[in-house]
Amino acid sequence: MARLRCVCGNTLSNSRSPNEIQYYAFSPNQWKYLLTCGEIDVLTIPDPEGEIWRCPQCERLCWFSEGGDQGQGYRKAGESPFSDHWENEEKLFRVFSDVQWDGLLWNDNVDFAKITIQPFLLKRTETGLLLFDPETQTEWTYLKD
Numbered sequence: 675m676a677r678l679r680c681v682c683g684n685t686l687s688n689s690r691s692p693n694e695i696q697y698y699a700f701s702p703n704q705w706k707y708l709l710t711c712g713e714i715d716v717l718t719i720p721d722p723e724g725e726i727w728r729c730p731q732c733e734r735l736c737w738f739s740e741g742g743d744q745g746q747g748y749r750k751a752g753e754s755p756f757s758d759h760w761e762n763e764e765k766l767f768r769v770f771s772d773v774q775w776d777g778l779l780w781n782d783n784v785d786f787a788k789i790t791i792q793p794f795l796l797k798r799t800e801t802g803l804l805l806f807d808p809e810t811q812t813e814w815t816y817l818k819d
């Protein structure tokens with residue numbers, strides 16, 4: 675369990691399971707592995723390379739990564755419909771909400787090549803993050819605080 679104070683003053687907590695706060699970001703290499711490893715015991719799934727906390731009050735994202743950013747904040751800066759730069763893009767993180775992840779881990783074994791849940795796509799840019807929701811075909815731009 676952890677708590678985090680957002681720039682807006684809101685206190686975020688991951689004490690509820692599942693929660694609407696945490697998101698898990700698997701790197702391109704991790705995702706490639708998960709798609710090709712066949713059925714995997716949920717206990718042996720590698721920890722995601724990145725983790726995101728989303729503030730429900732101001733919609734800011736806070737990005738953490740292994741040995742990298744320790745809580746870089748990003749403010750929501752815009753919303754736009756699907757653009758084709760997501761296609762043929764190999765350097766995308768696959769991002770699962772805690773609710774999605776909880777549903778997946780309900781099984782003992784998961785075959786990621788066969789799951790019907792569509793993860794969010796995340797691209798890191800010079801100025802921030804781009805997040806794409808495949809269900810609503812919407813992308814959001816987040817800029818560094």
Ligand SMILES: [Zn+2]
Pocket residue numbers: 680681682683684729730731732733734
């Ligand atoms: Zn906030």
